[in-house]
Amino acid sequence: MSAPADTSAGAPDPLAVAREALAGTRTWLVGGAVRDRLLDRVTKDLDLAVDGDVEAAARGLGRAARAAVFPLSEAFGAWRVVAREGAWQADLAPLTGATIEQDLAQRDFTVNAIAEPLAGGDPIDPTGGAADLAARRLRMVSPGAFSADPVRVMRLPRFASELGLEVEVGTLAAARLDAPRLREVAQERVFAELRRVVGAPDPLHGLELMGQLGATAAVLPELDALRGVEQSAYHHLDVHDHTLAVLAETVALEGDPAAVFGPERGERLRELLAQPFSDELSRGTALRFGALLHDIAKPQTRGVMESGRVTFFDHDAQGAELTREILTRLRTSEKLRAHVAALARHHLRLGFLVHERPLTRRDEHRYLRRTTPVEVDVTLLSVADRLATRGRKSDEAIAKHLDLARELIGPALAWESGERPLPLIRGDELADALEIPRGPRLGTLLAELEAAQYAGEVSTREQAVEHARAALAAAGDGE
Structure with a gap:
C-alpha cells in the first residue's frame, strides 16, 4: 500500500x-x-x-x-x-x-x-x-462496540463529519442506546471528540448527528435547551437554529475572511485564525466554540415586555458565566474557558456601537480596551452573528454592522499584535509628579492617559502630567 x-x-x-x-x-x-x-x-x-x-x-x-x-x-x-x-x-x-x-x-x-x-x-x-470506506459508510465493528466504551458514541459524529461518511442505520441505533452513558465517562475524553466535531470541515453535520443520537442532551444539554426559544421580530429563527446559523457563518468567515474584509486584512485574519491556540485547537476552532455558546444563556434570560417585545437582558454576562461552567465541566484549559467566555460577554458590543457612529478615537479605544484579549475574535463573531440574523430590516442592519466591523478590524488587528503607543509616563513617576499615593485613583488616571494618548490628545510627558492634573481637578481631587 x-x-x-x-x-x-x-x-x-x-x-x-x-x-x-x-x-x-x-x-x-x-x-x-x-x-x-x-x-x-x-x-x-x-x-x-x-x-x-x-x-x-x-x-x-x-x-x-x-x-x-x-x-x-x-x-x-x-x-x-x-x-x-x-x-x-x-x-x-x-x-x-x-x-x-x-x-x-x-x-x-x-x-x-x-x-x-x-x-x-x-x-x-x-x-x-476497506469496502465500507469505498462505499463512504461508517459501521460499527460489533453490536457491543458502544457499550464497551460510550465515548465511541462521540466518535461517530466526529468521523462522519471529518471524513464525510454516512452512518449505517444499525450503527446509529446502537449508538443511540448508549448515548446517555456519556455523562458517566471522563469528560476530558468527551471534549477530545467534541473539539474534533466542532473543528471538522462540516461541523453542522456532526452536531446534527449528535442531536439524533441524544449525545447533545448528555454532553451539551444547554445547547439542546435552546430549541424552541423564540426571539424578537428581528430574528427569523429560534435560538437553537440561530446558533447553528452563526456557527455556519463563522465557518464561512474562517475559510474566506477576505470576502468581508478584503484581501489584505483577510489574509492577516486567515493566518491569525490558523494559529494553534490551546486544547489542541486552532484559534479559528476556538472562535467556533464562541459561536456555539454565545447565546447559551438566552433561555434563562428570556422576557416579554407589555408591548409584546421579546427580550434577553443580560444574556451576554450570564452567558459568559454559563460558558465557563460548561467548559469547566468538560475539563478544558483555563485559557479556553476565559477566551470563549469573553466572546460571549462581549459579542454585543460592536452592535451597540453601530448606533453611536461616527466613532471617535476614544470610542475606538474603549472598544479595544474592553474586549481585550478577544478584540479581533469578537469582531468576527459579531459579524457572523449579524449575518445569521435576518428578521425585520435585516439588510439595512447587516450593511451598517459590516461597515463598522470593517472600520474596526484594522485597529483591532494592530491592537492584538501589540502596535500600541508606549506610555508617556510610568505610574510611580505620575504619582510623584502629582503628589498622590499609589492606589486605585492612580490606576484610573493612567487609564485616562492611555485613552487620551490613543486619541491624540497628549503626546509628551509634560502634556500627560498636565492632563492628569486637570483630570484630578475635574474630579474634585485637586486639593
Whole structure:
C-alpha cells in the first residue's frame, strides 16, 4: 500500500523510520493510519499494535528518530513517540487479543479495524472496513462496540463529519442506546471528540448527528435547551437554529475572511485564525466554540415586555458565566474557558456601537480596551452573528454592522499584535509628579492617559502630567 508521507522538507518518512527501528518485532500499522492511507489522506499520526514489549519498541523508535518517548496510558500499556517540532507522532500499544484479528474485532468502526504488517504485506481486514470506506459508510465493528466504551458514541459524529461518511442505520441505533452513558465517562475524553466535531470541515453535520443520537442532551444539554426559544421580530429563527446559523457563518468567515474584509486584512485574519491556540485547537476552532455558546444563556434570560417585545437582558454576562461552567465541566484549559467566555460577554458590543457612529478615537479605544484579549475574535463573531440574523430590516442592519466591523478590524488587528503607543509616563513617576499615593485613583488616571494618548490628545510627558492634573481637578481631587 502506498500513500503520501507526512514529512517536512528533507525529513525522513516516519513509516520508513518505524520499519527500520522495529525490524524483527511483530508490529502492525493499525486504525486511523491505515484508514487515512487508503483515503490518500496525509497523516501525522501512526498507530502501531505491538506483539511484544511495547516500552522497548517505543524507546527503540524514539532513539532511531531522536524523538521524545513517554507512557501514554499505564492502564493499557501504551506509549507515545513524538518527533521533534511535532512533525509526526506514533502511538504504540499492545495487542488487545491473542492475535491481530482479535485486536481488530474489539475496535469501534470497521474503517478503523484494518491493519497492515509494518514489515510489509497485504492488509488485514476481517470486518470489511476497506469496502465500507469505498462505499463512504461508517459501521460499527460489533453490536457491543458502544457499550464497551460510550465515548465511541462521540466518535461517530466526529468521523462522519471529518471524513464525510454516512452512518449505517444499525450503527446509529446502537449508538443511540448508549448515548446517555456519556455523562458517566471522563469528560476530558468527551471534549477530545467534541473539539474534533466542532473543528471538522462540516461541523453542522456532526452536531446534527449528535442531536439524533441524544449525545447533545448528555454532553451539551444547554445547547439542546435552546430549541424552541423564540426571539424578537428581528430574528427569523429560534435560538437553537440561530446558533447553528452563526456557527455556519463563522465557518464561512474562517475559510474566506477576505470576502468581508478584503484581501489584505483577510489574509492577516486567515493566518491569525490558523494559529494553534490551546486544547489542541486552532484559534479559528476556538472562535467556533464562541459561536456555539454565545447565546447559551438566552433561555434563562428570556422576557416579554407589555408591548409584546421579546427580550434577553443580560444574556451576554450570564452567558459568559454559563460558558465557563460548561467548559469547566468538560475539563478544558483555563485559557479556553476565559477566551470563549469573553466572546460571549462581549459579542454585543460592536452592535451597540453601530448606533453611536461616527466613532471617535476614544470610542475606538474603549472598544479595544474592553474586549481585550478577544478584540479581533469578537469582531468576527459579531459579524457572523449579524449575518445569521435576518428578521425585520435585516439588510439595512447587516450593511451598517459590516461597515463598522470593517472600520474596526484594522485597529483591532494592530491592537492584538501589540502596535500600541508606549506610555508617556510610568505610574510611580505620575504619582510623584502629582503628589498622590499609589492606589486605585492612580490606576484610573493612567487609564485616562492611555485613552487620551490613543486619541491624540497628549503626546509628551509634560502634556500627560498636565492632563492628569486637570483630570484630578475635574474630579474634585485637586486639593
